[in-house]
Amino acid sequence: MSFIVPLLAAEPELQPAAAKLAERFELPQEHCGEDFVLELTRDGLQLRWLDRPDMQPLVLDYTRGRQAWRQQLGGGRQEAVVRALGVAHGMRPRVLDATAGLGRDGLMLAHAGCEVYFLERHPAIHALLDQAVLHFQQYQSDDHWSRQRLHMLPSGSLLEHDVMPSFIQELKPDAVYLDPMFPERDKSAAVKKDMQILQQLVGPDFDADGLLPLALELATYRVVVKRPNKAPFLAGQQPQSQVASKKHRFDIYLKQAYPKIR
Numbered sequence: 001m002s003f004i005v006p007l008l009a010a011e012p013e014l015q016p017a018a019a020k021l022a023e024r025f026e027l028p029q030e031h032c033g034e035d036f037v038l039e040l041t042r043d044g045l046q047l048r049w050l051d052r053p054d055m056q057p058l059v060l061d062y063t064r065g066r067q068a069w070r071q072q073l074g075g076g077r078q079e080a081v082v083r084a085l086g087v088a089h090g091m092r093p094r095v096l097d098a099t100a101g102l103g104r105d106g107l108m109l110a111h112a113g114c115e116v117y118f119l120e121r122h123p124a125i126h127a128l129l130d131q132a133v134l135h136f137q138q139y140q141s142d143d144h145w146s147r148q149r150l151h152m153l154p155s156g157s158l159l160e161h162d163v164m165p166s167f168i169q170e171l172k173p174d175a176v177y178l179d180p181m182f183p184e185r186d187k188s189a190a191v192k193k194d195m196q197i198l199q200q201l202v203g204p205d206f207d208a209d210g211l212l213p214l215a216l217e218l219a220t221y222r223v224v225v226k227r228p229n230k231a232p233f234l235a236g237q238q239p240q241s242q243v244a245s246k247k248h249r250f251d252i253y254l255k256q257a258y259p260k261i262r
């Protein structure tokens, strides 16, 4: 995993703003041979993979492209992740997305009615996601669902502390969602470019098994784990139920049933 990613200005005029952001996210302000850099452009942050100039930088913008298109279709309730979290049963769970990544699944859940709390440990991915969420919320009207339902937690991990930080304990999430990076994730050309960059930057999450007991401790009702179809269960623990999608399955660990909503 390349943990050190400097944050630089793409143009000299953006230098003061870049320095402010770097300070806020505790990222270096100078490039010292790292493979990746975060660049502040006039359109926001982008993640550039310096060894692969053939690859477009990763830009996270929920107001444009595929993600916006999916939402406009209103297909949220049919998404496997939404069904796995139990939204179809009339419940709108408060979800801790404890491996937030690029926030795509979390955004689906929020669009479907869940309140979502993003937790991400990689400092550069955290910064990218934080700014994408902020930009999306500012782009929308004051009463837009994103303003009420998307929450960014400080950069960190459930695994980081002997005692869970109080801001996580106090959340008392109905459900915890886990999608750690799987070691043998598909390397084929079919993998989307942004996922390839994420895989290269973050690498496999070899400590992922440790997340399951902590998530089960935290969640009031259920934990949902996204896995590639052929992957073994997280921590070798058999789920009570599953939702399948084309390439993934969502393993559902039930603590108790959601309350009946009339």
Ligand SMILES: C[S@@+](CC[C@H](N)C(=O)[O-])C[C@H]1O[C@@H](n2cnc3c(N)ncnc32)[C@H](O)[C@@H]1O
Residues within 6 Å of the ligand: 098, 099, 100, 101, 102, 103, 104, 105, 106, 119, 120, 121, 122, 125, 156, 157, 158, 159, 179, 180, 181, 182, 202, 205, 208, 211
């Ligand atoms: C496969 S990606 C998640 C993709 C995400 N579900 C989405 O829709 O964009 C996995 C992410 O989880 C993060 N991660 C892995 N283990 C973590 C942990 N213990 N705590 C916080 N973040 C973690 C990684 O840094 C990576 O960004």
